[in-house]
Every structure is written in C-alpha cells, then in structure tokens.
Amino acid sequence: MVALRAADLQVRAGEVHALMGANGAGKSTLVKMLTGVLRPDGGSISIRGTPRRFRSPLAARQAGLVSVYQDPALVPDLTIAQNLRLARTPPDVVRQWLGRFGFSALDFATAVRELPLPTLRLIDLARALAAEPDILLLDEITAALPPDLAEHVYAAARQWRSLGRSVIFISHRLAEIAALCDRATVLRDGVTVGVVEPAQGGEERIVALMLGAPPEAAARAGIAAAAAPSGPPALEVQALRCGEKLRDVSFALRAGEVLGLAALEGQGQEELFDCLAGLRRPDAGAILAAGAPQHFHHPADAIRAGLVLVPADRVRALLPQRSVHENIALPLVRRLRDWGGLPMRAERARVAEAVRRLQIDTRAAAEVKRLSGGNQQKVVIARWLACGFRTLLCFDPTRGIDIGTKRQIYALLRELAASGAAVLLFTSELSEIPLACDRVAVLFGGRIVAGMPAAGADEATLLRAAHGLRARAEAPA
Amino acid sequence: MTLAAFLRERSLLVLALLLALLVGIITVVRPGTVTPDWIANTLLFAVPLGLMAGGETLLLLAGGIDLSVASVASGAAYLLSSNAAPLGTTLAVLLGLAAGLLVGLLNGVGVAIFRVQPLVMTLGTGLMAQGALVVYSQKIIGQEQLVPRAVATLGSGKFAGLVPYALFLWLPLALLLILGLRRSGFGRLLYAVGDNEAACRLSGVRVWRVLLAAYAACGLLAAVAGIVLVGTTNAADLSLANVYLLPAIAAAIIGGTSIFGGRGGYGGTIVGALFLTVLDSLLTLLNAPEPVKQMLYGGVILALAAAYTRLTD
Numbered sequence: 001m002v003a004l005r006a007a008d009l010q011v012r013a014g015e016v017h018a019l020m021g022a023n024g025a026g027k028s029t030l031v032k033m034l035t036g037v038l039r040p041d042g043g044s045i046s047i048r049g050t051p052r053r054f055r056s057p058l059a060a061r062q063a064g065l066v067s068v069y070q071d072p073a074l075v076p077d078l079t080i081a082q083n084l085r086l087a088r089t090p091p092d093v094v095r096q097w098l099g100r101f102g103f104s105a106l107d108f109a110t111a112v113r114e115l116p117l118p119t120l121r122l123i124d125l126a127r128a129l130a131a132e133p134d135i136l137l138l139d140e141i142t143a144a145l146p147p148d149l150a151e152h153v154y155a156a157a158r159q160w161r162s163l164g165r166s167v168i169f170i171s172h173r174l175a176e177i178a179a180l181c182d183r184a185t186v187l188r189d190g191v192t193v194g195v196v197e198p199a200q201g202g203e204e205r206i207v208a209l210m211l212g213a214p215p216e217a218a219a220r221a222g223i224a225a226a227a228a229p230s231g232p233p234a235l236e237v238q239a240l241r242c243g244e245k246l247r248d249v250s251f252a253l254r255a256g257e258v259l260g261l262a263a264l265e266g267q268g269q270e271e272l273f274d275c276l277a278g279l280r281r282p283d284a285g286a287i288l289a290a291g292a293p294q295h296f297h298h299p300a301d302a303i304r305a306g307l308v309l310v311p312a313d314r315v316r317a318l319l320p321q322r323s324v325h326e327n328i329a330l331p332l333v334r335r336l337r338d339w340g341g342l343p344m345r346a347e348r349a350r351v352a353e354a355v356r357r358l359q360i361d362t363r364a365a366a367e368v369k370r371l372s373g374g375n376q377q378k379v380v381i382a383r384w385l386a387c388g389f390r391t392l393l394c395f396d397p398t399r400g401i402d403i404g405t406k407r408q409i410y411a412l413l414r415e416l417a418a419s420g421a422a423v424l425l426f427t428s429e430l431s432e433i434p435l436a437c438d439r440v441a442v443l444f445g446g447r448i449v450a451g452m453p454a455a456g457a458d459e460a461t462l463l464r465a466a467h468g469l470r471a472r473a474e475a476p477a
Numbered sequence: 478m479t480l481a482a483f484l485r486e487r488s489l490l491v492l493a494l495l496l497a498l499l500v501g502i503i504t505v506v507r508p509g510t511v512t513p514d515w516i517a518n519t520l521l522f523a524v525p526l527g528l529m530a531g532g533e534t535l536l537l538l539a540g541g542i543d544l545s546v547a548s549v550a551s552g553a554a555y556l557l558s559s560n561a562a563p564l565g566t567t568l569a570v571l572l573g574l575a576a577g578l579l580v581g582l583l584n585g586v587g588v589a590i591f592r593v594q595p596l597v598m599t600l601g602t603g604l605m606a607q608g609a610l611v612v613y614s615q616k617i618i619g620q621e622q623l624v625p626r627a628v629a630t631l632g633s634g635k636f637a638g639l640v641p642y643a644l645f646l647w648l649p650l651a652l653l654l655i656l657g658l659r660r661s662g663f664g665r666l667l668y669a670v671g672d673n674e675a676a677c678r679l680s681g682v683r684v685w686r687v688l689l690a691a692y693a694a695c696g697l698l699a700a701v702a703g704i705v706l707v708g709t710t711n712a713a714d715l716s717l718a719n720v721y722l723l724p725a726i727a728a729a730i731i732g733g734t735s736i737f738g739g740r741g742g743y744g745g746t747i748v749g750a751l752f753l754t755v756l757d758s759l760l761t762l763l764n765a766p767e768p769v770k771q772m773l774y775g776g777v778i779l780a781l782a783a784a785y786t787r788l789t790d
Contacts, residue, residue, distance in 0.1 A: 299679055309679060318673065319668070319669050320672060341661055342661060344660065
C-alpha cells in the first residue's frame with residue numbers, strides 16, 4: 001500500500017511548523033522517514049541545506065532531529081534515572097526542564113510503570129529537549145495532556161523558536177495550532193496540498209485542505225436537539241465511590257441523551273468509567289441500569305446490562321493482528337453458547353452494516369494494526385454497533401484523531417442518541433463538548449461540582465469549573 | 478512483489494516446497510526408497526507428532542504453550558497398556574484419555590485461573606506426571622503389559638495394505654481443527670485471546686474459560702497421540718513419547734503459527750509435522766550417528782524458526 005506519494009515539507013529556522021492531515025493522510029509515514037525508522041522510496045531530506053540519508057533513528061538524532069513520538073518511549077519496568085541512562089541523557093538537564101513543567105518534585109527512582117501518562121509525555125519532552133536538537137519533532141504530544149500541562153509544551157516550543165531552532169508540531173487540535181504555529185503544511189492522501197498560516201484565519205482553510213472539500217460540507221453534521229427524555233433513566237449512578245480518586249458521584253443519564261463529562265487529569269473519571277464498564281468494583285454507591293441495581297464482576301456483566309465501553313487507548317481494545325471483521329465481531333462470540341459454529345452470513349451482515357454506518361476505510365482490513373488511528377477508533381465503536389447496547393461509555397474517544405473523523409464520531413453519537421441510546425462522553429477537549437452533548441457535568445476531586453446545558457458551556461466556563469472554581473466571580477485575578 | 482513479501486504471503490507454500498525438496502533429496506541419495514509403502518509409513522509416523530502439534534497449535538494461537546505433552550502421551554500409553562488386561566480395551570483407552578484430559582485441565586486451571594506462567598506451569602505438571610508414572614510403574618511391577626489388538630491395528634495396520642488406519646483418525650480430527658479454528662466461536666476466541674487478552678476482556682469474553690478449554694483439548698490430543706504411538710511401537714515404556722516434545726512445538730512454529738499468539742493455523746502445522754518426519758527419515762537413511770542426527774535436526778528447526786520469525790515481523 002502506498003501511504004506517501006509526494007510530500008513536501010519545508011521548515012524554517014526559528015519556526016514552529018505544524019504538520020497536519022486527516023488520519024491516513026501519511027503523517028505517520030512522513031514522520032517515520034524523517035526520523036530514520038522507514039527509508040523513502042524516492043525524494044530527499046536535507047537539514048540546513050545538507051542532504052541527509054538516515055539509516056536509523058540514531059542517525060537522525062545525530063543530525064540534530066529529535067522526536068517525541070505519539071506513545072511514551074520509556075521502558076516501563078525501569079526507573080526514570082535508568083531510562084535516561086539507557087539513552088545517555090544527562091539527568092540534570094532533564095530535571096531542569098521538568099522543574100519548569102511543574103514536576104520538580106518528581107523522584108527519578110520511581111519506576112516508569114507507576115507514573116500517569118501525562119507525566120510520561122513530559123518526561124519524553126524533557127528528554128528530547130535535553131538533547132538540544134536543531135529540529136524538535138512533537139508528534140501529537142498534547143493529545144494525552146490536560147490543558148494545564150499542554151501549556152508547558154507550548155512554552156517549550158516557543159522557547160525553541162526564540163533560540164532560532166525549529167519545531168515540527170503535529171496535532172489534531174486546531175485551536176492550539178492557530179495559537180502556536182507559524183505555518184502549517186497540510187497532507188492529504190500522501191500529497192502536500194498546501195502550506196497555510198494558521199494564525200490569520202487559516203483554520204477553515206486547513207480543514208478544507210485536509211478534507212478536500214469546502215468547509216461547509218464538513219460543518220456540524222446532523223446535530224439536532226434530542227427529543228425530550230422521559231421514562232426511567234438508562235443509567236443512574238448514586239453516591240459512587242471507588243479508591244482514592246472517585247469520592248461521591250451521582251447522576252442520571254436518560255435514553256436519547258448525550259451527557260458530557262469534563263475534568264482535568266485524574267479527577268476520578270477513569271475510576272468512574274471502569275466501575276460502569278465492569279472493570280473495577282466500586283467501594284460504595286449504586287449503579288442502576290434501566291432502573292435495576294447492578295453489580296458487575298466482569299465487563300461481560302456490564303455488557304449484558306447494556307453498558308459498553310469505548311476506551312481512550314485504542315491499542316487496549318483491539319486485536320492488532322486480526323481483521324476488521326474479527327475485531328468487530330468479537331463481542332458476538334463472548335458467551336459460552338457462541339463457541340460452536342459461527343453464523344457467518346448473519347455475522348457478515350451485521351459487521352458490514354456497522355462498517356457502513358461508521359464509514360470505515362477497509363483498504364487494509366486484513367490486519368487492524370495497519371489501519372490509521374481514526375479508523376481503528378471507528379472499529380472499536382463499530383464493535384458495539386454490531387453487538388447492540390443501551391448506554392455507550394466513551395472515554396476520550398477522539399484523542400489523537402483528525403478533525404474530519406472527530407466530526408463523524410460526534411455526528412454518530414448524536415445519531416445514536418436520536419435513535420434511543422444513552423451516551424456518556426468524557427472528553428479532554430472542552431471545546432468539543434457543545435458539539436456533541438446535551439448536558440455537561442464537571443468532575444473535580446472525585447465529585448461532580450457543576451452541571452449545565454452543553455449549549456451554554458463555553459471552554460472558559462468549563463475550565464474554571466474543572467479547576468474547582470465555582471463561579472465566574474471567583475475567577476483568579 | 479519483493480522476494481521477502483512473497484515468502485511472507487506464501488510461507489506455507491515455501492514450506493511445502495522444502496518438503497518436496499527433502500523427498501527429492503531422498504530419491505537421489507537412495508534411489509528406490511520413495512514408494513507408496515514409504516509414503517504410507519511416513520504418514521503413519523507423522524500422526525502422533527501431528528496430533529501433539531495440534532494441541533500445541535491451539536495453545537500457541539492463544540498465547541500459551543504446553544511442555545507436558547510428551548509426558549502426557551507417554552503416560553496415556555503406559556496406563557493403557559498396563560490396564561488393558563484387567564479392564565478391557567475400551568476402559569483402558571478411556572483411562573488413558575482421562576489422564577490426558579486431567580493433566581490438561583490441571584494446566585488450564587494453573588494458567589487460566591491462577592495465572593501461572595505457562596512454561597513454568599506445564600514444565601511442572603510434566604515433571605509431576607513423569608514422577609507419578611514412575612511411582613505407578615513400581616506399584617504394578619509384574620503386572621502384564623498388553624497393547625490391545627485394536628490399538629495395535631490403529632497404530633500400525635493399513636487398510637487394504639496401503640492406507641494406515643491412523644489416518645482415519647487423524648484426517649477427521651485435522652479437518653475438525655482446521656474448520657473449528659476458522660469457523661467456530663471457540664476458534665475465533667483462541668486467536669483473539671492470543672492477540673490481546675485485555676481487548677477480549679473489554680469485549681466481555683471470560684478469558685479463563687477459553688484458556689482452560691484450550692489446555693484441556695491439548696492434554697486430550699496428547700493422550701490420543703500417545704495411544705496411536707503405543708499402537709505403533711507395540712510396547713509402552715515410561716519415556717515413549719519424550720522425543721516428541723521439541724518437534725511438536727517446532728512443527729507448529731515452522732508451520733507458521735506465531736509463538737507470540739494470534740496468528741497461524743493447523744494446516745501449516747500438518748505440513749510442519751510432515752516436514753519434520755521426512756527430515757528424520759532422511760537423516761536415518763544417511764546413516765548419521767544419533768548425536769549428529771540430533772544436531773542436524775535441531776539446527777534445521779532453529780534455522781526455519783528464525784527465518785520464519787524474521788519474515789513475519
């Protein structure tokens with residue numbers, strides 16, 4: 001398969017340059033070539049006018065191009081100090097950077113496994129900065145970061161620019177691109193389709209270039225207000241408590257409704273979703289599905305009660321070596337009574353219907369690991385469409401997904417709600433909440449501290465509430 | 478398409494060509510060896526290996542492995558031959574099968590429920606089975622050892638003097654395994670569990686059930702293999718099937734089943750088992766001394782496994 005056909009990318013010294021494109025546009029392939037993981041079939045790469053051929057990631061590093069990849073590049077079982085030693089990175093410089101990111105208290109003797117994902121991302125960044133690269137490549141580093149930590153990334157990128165060096169910045173968040181980047185190169189289908197200056201109202205142009213269609217066509221698709229909900233709630237949570245983080249959460253979610261959940265990192269949202277999906281048992285409180293109390297010992301119990309989970313980490317939910325079909329049909333064989341002969345025709349029809357509804361690109365359907373990130377996420381959602389459910393639990397489903405696919409996913413959530421499903425949506429992108437949700441609840445310190453109609457929930461209001469600040473009047477000076 | 482890509486897509490074909498090459502070498506080195514009779518015997522000798530490798534295939538697909546198959550096969554054979562006289566053929570066969578199923582279930586409980594590492598668990602049960610067998614053999618010293626006629630026929634007889642009866646057992650089982658892996662819910666789950674256990678759990682699959690059933694099936698298949706084998710040798714001893722342990726796993730791996738789970742199938746394992754059987758017979762024909770034979774045999778297995786792993790990753 002050809003992922004990249006004619007990609008041009010020119011990055012100036014003293015510039016933060018965005019590299020953009022829908023999932024499957026060829027960004028990852030280009031990044032792999034820039035960093036020496038893949039070798040190009042044709043074309044050339046030059047740094048400061050010198051043509052380069054990278055035979056390995058190490059060669060790229062020595063030439064001054066250092067990258068922070070999509071996933072943490074740290075050995076989980078080693079401590080931070082040991083990880084730094086592996087790559088011969090001076091720990092003092094890393095510590096300095098981490099101090100600037102607000103992690104001065106981080107103990108370098110901690111095993112990486114025990115650290116939360118956002119911390120790992122900032123360690124990755126600090127490590128890359130410590131190598132003093134001429135070109136710093138940040139591949140979706142902010143995708144897993146809450147807004148407050150993302151600010152540190154922007155600051156570091158700006159500092160790099162002021163030193164006359166370059167940053168290649170990959171992200172799906174248009175707002176941060178507009179605020180941070182000087183220019184943006186847009187890829188579509190493996191070809192560079194344009195170079196845009198995002199600050200000067202270039203956002204819509206970027207979207208248009210990425211989608212290959214005028215912006216109107218991609219605008220909020222089919223987002224209608226849901227019918228007035230009635231009857232018992234599809235899901236009711238009463239005084240739920242779990243571990244240290246989830247203290248006391250109650251809410252009701254009706255059929256036909258999308259409830260948004262906004263929170264900074266680690267306010268108990270993971271625990272809440274784990275409890276609802278049967279992955280963890282709550283310490284106290286009750287979960288009611290369609291009015292009936294539930295005690296989940298296994299995700300199978302939650303699925304039987306109609307609660308299904310789309311986790312943030314696609315890798316966790318997929319069978320990378322198996323086909324799109326097998327991935328989607330997986331819950332259909334979950335029970336003992338499904339162990340016999342497979343009803344191939346019926347199954348194929350169900351899978352095909354789900355693939356059609358989600359517009360999954362099936363060109364690389366033989367192995368899910370070869371699909372783009374957005375398509376992989378669609379496969380996870382398609383699984384539940386094929387299997388059937390009452391309440392869809394989406395945990396940050398658009399993390400690291402391009403804008404076109406994001407809109408498709410939000411439109412799909414609206415559509416599901418319109419056809420009678422209930423949706424609980426946690427998202428780390430506050431600006432997206434009004435796009436998909438009817439109501440929004442804000443979680444802080446393991447409790448719901450605010451609730452409001454999504455229509456009036458602008459980013460600033462949500463962010464204040466998510467920091468535990470009650471009202472506008474109390475906003476910090 | 479590059480050569481590497483071709484080999485990757487058609488690895489089974491390549492293995493089949495290598496198998497044909499081996500047969501070719503035999504006809505050159507010892508003309509007149511390859512006769513219908515030789516083919517029938519080769520197939521017959523491949524049956525116990527193919528059955529044990531079948532169990533290993535199920536487990537490798539699911540991300541497991543079983544190092545107790547050889548002990549189980551030996552044990553089933555020994556239990557059968559030492560109880561055939563007092564209990565009769567049917568009960569003795571059932572006793573052998575039950576022993577295999579029991580060890581398989583034990584492995585399954587250890588790995589699936591208590592989450593013991595499969596290598597450790599099955600190495601342990603294998604040693605325990607071997608030990609129990611020695612104790613048992615000392616208890617029943619002096620008792621008549623008998624391989625029932627039906628079992629001997631299964632293990633060495635040929636229909637119309639040409640087609641080994643063992644094939645009438647192997648072929649349906651092979652068909653069941655191949656079809657079952659492709660077209661049954663259990664087969665689908667073996668691949669899924671081997672590929673990503675966490676994803677299975679999220680999808681509502683109770684992983685322990687799948688693993689338990691897979692280990693039980695592997696134990697049972699090993700017992701069947703032991704019974705066929707004792708029919709061929711016509712005498713059980715305590716280490717009857719021990720030489721089959723490495724080949725059983727190797728047949729699955731050179732047949733294209735990934736040792737990391739999630740990829741492969743029984744069709745490849747069958748070709749792998751035939752390949753190893755023919756290789757063994759070639760080395761015997763060359764009159765290689767036993768140690769040299771073992772070294773060559775091990776070397777070829779390692780080379781193939783390494784080549785395969787390089788190609789598929």
